[in-house]
Amino acid sequence: MQQIARAVAMAFNNLPRPHRIMLGSLTVVTLAVTVWRPYIYHPGSESPIVKTIELDKNELRTLLPEASEPIDQDTPSPDDDTPKDEIDQDVPDEAGTHDYVVSTGDTLSSVLNQYGIDMSDITQLVKSDKDLRNLQIGQQLSWTLTDDGQLQRLTWEVSRRETRTYDRSGDSFKSSAEMQKGEWKNNVLSGEVNGSFVTSAKAAGLTSAEISAVIKSLQWQMDFRKLRKGDQFSVLMSREMLDGKSEQSQLLGVRMRSGDKDYYAIRAEDGKFYDRSGSGLARGFMRFPTVKQYRVSSNFNPRRLNPVTGRVAPHKGVDFAIPLGTPVLAVGDGEVIVAKRSGGAGNYVAIRHGRQYMTRYMHLKKLLVKPGQKVKRGDRIALSGSTGRSTGPHLHYEIWINNQAVNPLTAKLPRMEGLAGKERSDYLAQVREVVPQLRFK
Missing domain, CATH: 2.70.70.10 (Glucose Permease (Domain IIA))
Structure with missing residues (x-):
């Protein structure tokens, strides 16, 4: 027995030091497990250790991820208590619709996802027209939603001549295209503020949609509710004329004079508005x-x-x-x-x-x-x-x-940005053409 022990000791001592440490640790753990006798609980007349706790429906909901806010009612709409002014009343946005101008990096899914539109609907749209995968900067998308947020119709203005429409049909969409045949002509409409801006602009010949475009183009520079009598405006509109009637229009430039200061907004090829030097008008x-x-x-x-x-x-x-x-x-x-x-x-x-x-x-x-x-x-x-x-x-x-x-986490938010390089050079050439036309009466 002693010879066996000496042989084991010699073999252990001949091992490399890391191996001796590992083998010694395993021996200690093995001995500890051998002598350890865990306590085993045997149920008897004693009271149970585990207690059953019942939660009512409201308490159970506090364990869910959305527990911070009850979901028994939806969020109130801003229409419920947001004060309206004369511009909201005279130039209202159509309920359930939205317009969007395609900008750098946009795809159909990135645009629609921020509004909570299902990816399955986006997939069906692309199936109906694969060209939707190739949106171009400056093109305009508009869509209509149902009361429960489901996409009902999408309109894609491919160019000033071509518009494609996609209407829901069950779980898919049917596409149709329309080619405009009218002639585009530029018109300068100018006037003075006498009363509200909306009333004055209508008197100068602008439609409600055109007035809305003017207000949005300068929304960061001035408050249209605070214009004073005698303030002046000049608007350059491009209108498609068919049989003597305007079918659609596009705002090219606007000049507003309030007090002694002039404000400009001129449309670039990307569909956005900039000032006369090519700087962005939006506030970040x-x-x-x-x-x-x-x-x-x-x-x-x-x-x-x-x-x-x-x-x-x-x-x-x-x-x-x-x-x-x-x-x-x-x-x-x-x-x-x-x-x-x-x-x-x-x-x-x-x-x-x-x-x-x-x-x-x-x-x-x-x-x-x-x-x-x-x-x-x-x-x-x-x-x-x-x-x-x-x-x-x-x-x-x-x-x-x-x-x-x-969606606040994915929404495309306004940024303070300007044009550079060739885009700025092309824009400044356009400014030199548009600004002289924006004359007051």
Whole structure:
């Protein structure tokens, strides 16, 4: 036995040091397991250790990812309490429709996904016309949605001559094309403000759609509600004339004189408007309404279903799980149009940015702004909370474009950008042609 032990010891000592350490560790563990006797619980008359806890329906829902905001009701529409002005009333956006100008990097899916349109619908659109895979900068898309957010019709202006339309037929889409046969002519329409701008522009010969285009082109530079009597405007429109009637039109340039200052917006080949030097007119937006990015506890979903009732209860924004009292920031320059407590939204703020964009911030603990107040990008507007229909501290944040909710995480936000290189050279040549035509009466 001793010889066996000595042989084992000699063999162990001849092993490399790392192997000796490993073998020694395994020996210790083996001995520990051999002598260890685990306690085994035998059920008897004693009270059980595990206790069954029953949760009611509301408590169970707090375990779900979207627990930060109840889903028994959908988010109120801005039409419910957003104040209207004379421009909204005189030049209203058509309900359920949206227009979009294709820009650099856009694809059909990237454009439509931000509005919550199903990928299956996008796939069916491409099946009906493979050319939709090759959108070009400056082309315009417009679409119509049903009340529950389903895509009903898509219109693609391939050029000023050709328009393609895709109408839903069951789960697929039928395409049709229309070629315009009229003659395009440029018209300069000018006038003075006497009363509201909308009334004055109509008196000068502009249609409601053309007035809307003018307002959107200069929405970041001026407030059309504050124009004064005697202010002047000149608009260059390109109109397609067929049998003496205008079939469609396109805004090429506009000049507004308010007080002693002139404002210009001139259309470039990419379909966007720039000033006379080629600088962008839009005001840039931040992606998130907080200093840092927080976890998303509930995503944007315009067709979300209530798991209990099965009813569509749209979630028109995103919920960020943030601590109570976190500063909430305005994502862009604008005017506060709502700052109050309102039912399920709790304390909330709505900000209008230009004429097309609106952001909303809900369930706030404290409001730091008032209606009518001007704010800049990054300004503190509130402290986060859990007021209203809320099961925990969070910020519900929405972006609306043309009165339609979009996904704040993927929406194409306005950026301060300008033209460069050949694009700028071509644009400046166009400016030299357009500006002399924008004369006042």
